[in-house]
Every structure is written in C-alpha cells, then in structure tokens.
Amino acid sequence: MTKPRIGIIISTTREGRFGERVARWVAEQAADRQDIETEIVDLRNYPLPFFDAVASPAYVPIDTPEARKWAGKIAELDGYIFITAEYNHSISGVLKNALDYLFAEPNRKPAAFVGYGAVGGARAVEQLRMIAIELDIVPLKKAVHVNMEPLVGMLREGKDFADYPYLAPTVETMLDELSWYADALKAGRLAADRDAA
Numbered sequence: 001m002t003k004p005r006i007g008i009i010i011s012t013t014r015e016g017r018f019g020e021r022v023a024r025w026v027a028e029q030a031a032d033r034q035d036i037e038t039e040i041v042d043l044r045n046y047p048l049p050f051f052d053a054v055a056s057p058a059y060v061p062i063d064t065p066e067a068r069k070w071a072g073k074i075a076e077l078d079g080y081i082f083i084t085a086e087y088n089h090s091i092s093g094v095l096k097n098a099l100d101y102l103f104a105e106p107n108r109k110p111a112a113f114v115g116y117g118a119v120g121g122a123r124a125v126e127q128l129r130m131i132a133i134e135l136d137i138v139p140l141k142k143a144v145h146v147n148m149e150p151l152v153g154m155l156r157e158g159k160d161f162a163d164y165p166y167l168a169p170t171v172e173t174m175l176d177e178l179s180w181y182a183d184a185l186k187a188g189r190l191a192a193d194r195d196a197a
C-alpha cells in the first residue's frame with residue numbers, strides 16, 4: 001500500500017488571509033515525515049459559484065468543469081487537514097460552499113483540524129466536525145488551536161510560529177493520529193473494493 005496522500009486545505013480566500021501562513025507552517029512540519037505525503041489544496045484554486053444545483057450531489061452529479069476539478073482533487077486524496085479560520089463562530093462561507101459540492105469523494109477518509117482565532121478556532125472546528133460526519137469523513141480528536149496570543153503576535157507584532165514553540169508539538173501529535181487513521185482507513189477501503197470486485 002502506498003503512503004497516504006493528505007491534502008492541507010486552505011479554507012479562506014480573502015486578500016491578506018492568515019490561513020496561508022498556517023498551512024505553510026503545517027506543511028513544513030509534515031514534509032519531515034516518512035509516513036505520509038502532503039500537498040496544499042488552496043480554495044483560491046478551486047473557485048466555485050454559490051451552490052444552486054437542482055439537487056444534492058448525493059442524487060445528481062454536479063457536471064461542471066469547476067465542480068469536477070474540486071471533487072476530483074478531494075477524491076484522489078486519502079485524508080485532509082482543514083486549516084480553518086473562525087468567521088462568526090463558524091467556518092468560512094467559501095469552505096461550506098465547497099463542501100456542499102461533495103458527496104462520495106471524501107467518504108471513509110480521516111480529517112484533522114487546525115483552527116485559528118480568538119479561541120483557537122475551536123467553535124469553527126466543532127462545527128466542521130459535525131459537517132464532516134454528514135460527508136462520511138472521519139473527524140479526528142487531536143487538533144491544533146492557534147489562539148488569540150499567537151494570532152495577534154503574528155498579525156500585529158511581527159512574530160512567527162517559532163516564537164510560540166508550544167504549538168509545534170501539537171502539530172506532530174495531530175499528524176501521528178491522522179497518519180494512523182489514514183493508513184487504517186485506506187487499507188479498509190482497498191479491502192472493501194477488493195470484496196466488491
């Protein structure tokens with residue numbers, strides 16, 4: 001079985017977003033590992049109109065080039081790390097819209113979460129865990145939360161992640177758990193595919 005391939009999803013798209021810095025920091029740590037491969041999946045590269053299809057993609061595939069590109073990327077990955085801001089105590093609208101375009105592609109795959117905001121994006125992460133369940137994604141416990149002090153330090157005082165050394169070990173713990181589930185679920189999906197063939 002090949003190494004699980006994990007998408008690090010940047011879920012905000014606005015000019016000057018902080019999410020990109022978080023994603024690059026997580027990607028740097030993940031690059032040192034032998035057990036998983038990662039790639040950044042930036043929602044800026046997957047622009048989607050507001051969902052207005054005649055039915056859920058559960059029933060009717062969304063057959064537009066942009067929807068196929070997004071769903072195809074999610075399908076080829078074995079797991080996800082959602083880098084999530086907190087917008088009004090929830091996830092960004094652009095992420096929710098993108099998730100509404102999916103149905104089968106992320107099923108039985110794990111997701112880990114990196115939140116940032118006043119309370120480490122915790123409220124957005126909790127909501128994202130619930131959304132994940134409906135998409136048959138396996139939401140994981142070990143998350144990373146970048147809270148008010150490091151967020152303000154980096155946005156306004158010229159600091160960087162290295163100035164908050166307690167954060168890096170939480171990324172390793174998250175990646176350890178994600179790697180375990182990504183392997184286990186990939187093996188399970190392959191076995192199920194073999195049984196069905």
Ligand SMILES: Cc1cc2nc3c(=O)[nH]c(=O)nc-3n(C[C@H](O)[C@H](O)[C@H](O)COP(=O)(O)O)c2cc1C
Pocket residue numbers: 012013014016017018019020085086087088089090116117118119120121
């Ligand atoms: C529309 C909007 C709503 C926000 N609501 C919250 C919030 O509910 N809780 C919070 O901690 N931060 C909130 N913030 C502040 C964000 O945590 C901060 O702007 C962060 O940098 C946003 O992520 P981004 O830079 O990747 O867009 C909000 C920001 C925006 C733009």
